[in-house]
Amino acid sequence: EKGGYEHFMLKEIFEQPKSILDTMRGRLLVNEGIIKMAGIWDHLERINKAERIVIIACGTSWHAGLIGEYLIEEFARIPVEVEYASEFRYRNPIIGPKDVVIAISQSGETADTMAAIKLAKEKGAFVYGICNVVDSSIARVTDAGSYTHAGPEIGVASTKAFTAQLTILSLIALKLGKHNGNLGNAEFMSLIAELDAIPTKVEEVLQSSHEVAKNIAKQYVDATNFLYLGRGYNFPSALEGALKLKEISYIHAEGYPAAEMKHGPIALIDENMPIVIIAPKQGHYDKIVSNVQEIKARKGQVIAVVNKGDVQVASMADHVIEMPETSECFSPIVAAIPLQLLSYYIAVYRGANVDQPRNLAKSVTVE
Numbered sequence: 001e002k003g004g005y006e007h008f009m010l011k012e013i014f015e016q017p018k019s020i021l022d023t024m025r026g027r028l029l030v031n032e033g034i035i036k037m038a039g040i041w042d043h044l045e046r047i048n049k050a051e052r053i054v055i056i057a058c059g060t061s062w063h064a065g066l067i068g069e070y071l072i073e074e075f076a077r078i079p080v081e082v083e084y085a086s087e088f089r090y091r092n093p094i095i096g097p098k099d100v101v102i103a104i105s106q107s108g109e110t111a112d113t114m115a116a117i118k119l120a121k122e123k124g125a126f127v128y129g130i131c132n133v134v135d136s137s138i139a140r141v142t143d144a145g146s147y148t149h150a151g152p153e154i155g156v157a158s159t160k161a162f163t164a165q166l167t168i169l170s171l172i173a174l175k176l177g178k179h180n181g182n183l184g185n186a187e188f189m190s191l192i193a194e195l196d197a198i199p200t201k202v203e204e205v206l207q208s209s210h211e212v213a214k215n216i217a218k219q220y221v222d223a224t225n226f227l228y229l230g231r232g233y234n235f236p237s238a239l240e241g242a243l244k245l246k247e248i249s250y251i252h253a254e255g256y257p258a259a260e261m262k263h264g265p266i267a268l269i270d271e272n273m274p275i276v277i278i279a280p281k282q283g284h285y286d287k288i289v290s291n292v293q294e295i296k297a298r299k300g301q302v303i304a305v306v307n308k309g310d311v312q313v314a315s316m317a318d319h320v321i322e323m324p325e326t327s328e329c330f331s332p333i334v335a336a337i338p339l340q341l342l343s344y345y346i347a348v349y350r351g352a353n354v355d356q357p358r359n360l361a362k363s364v365t366v367e
């Protein structure tokens with residue numbers, strides 16, 4: 001059932017071209033130039049008139065939510081806040097009938113997310129669910145929603161569910177922007193064509209980065225700390241990269257927006273600190289170049305995730321992982337792949353139980 005792969009996690013990493021395509025199927029109709037999503041269409045007025053969208057989730061789903069904030073604010077121009085469900089539910093949040101809540105959960109059973117949804121509904125908010133498990137508790141309790149069609153995710157560390165969540169959030173942001181007039185037709189058409197190409201680019205990066213990530217992993221099995229840095233859309237990618245490494249390899253890792261480095265974490269940098277930098281061409285590239293210079297001046301070990309053919313960052317980095325170029329807003333989907341592979345192989349070389357890391361459960365039904 002692992003399809004010839006050693007672990008479910010690796011199988012699920014490699015399933016992503018298909019799971020992303022499955023999530024888009026019937027929704028992204030490039031030739032017709034439309035995005036079809038019944039859940040959004042049926043409540044378009046309510047969602048587009050929202051004074052604010054609040055995204056609630058936990059863990060990896062919360063990271064997807066952060067990228068959702070960038071997407072929705074950029075394309076639909078609706079203010080978005082992203083909250084940990086566990087914080088939201090206990091802080092007497094200001095939430096009411098003019099707000100729309102988007103709850104994201106792979107399992108659809110996370111206790112904190114469920115409680116946050118119930119609270120938001122009590123206060124009159126409209127709640128939209130993004131779940132992977134069909135007919136799960138969260139899918140049933142929400143007012144409307146869209147399923148990610150990633151298929152069953154068995155590995156405890158979330159991989160294909162995350163990229164499917166990003167796919168849905170991209171579709172929602174583009175659809176809302178198109179209908180509320182914030183996204184012009186030409187831009188909409190070019191973005192959906194780019195989104196349509198993502199499964200192919202994910203396949204490409206799987207092929208091109210697999211051995212590379214494995215080789216780099218071998219050299220960092222004894223690391224005790226890692227930093228992950230990214231900017232803009234890839235700041236949440238850095239958080240997710242760090243979480244993946246922590247949970248399966250038990251190596252301490254932190255993700256930061258690259259510009260925050262100088263406000264503290266830079267003090268940690270020396271020749272023993274590996275730093276993963278996500279540096280696609282589109283998205284504050286020049287700023288990232290300066291961040292890499294600052295790290296190299298302190299002898300940090302740089303593992304750079306860059307676009308194919310990159311020279312500037314690549315020439316300074318100790319290790320380079322290439323990925324195909326895409327729009328900045330979709331780059332977290334592509335960048336997720338090499339980060340998943342890197343964590344996976346570091347954990348495998350450390351002899352860790354990748355599919356069932358200690359202390360973790362696939363679905364967190366207690367708070």
Ligand code: F6R
Binds near residue numbers: 107362
């Ligand atoms: C990380 C991971 C967890 C979950 C979190 C939320 O790899 O799997 O952080 O993302 O427990 O779970 P769901 O999405 O099922 O609500």
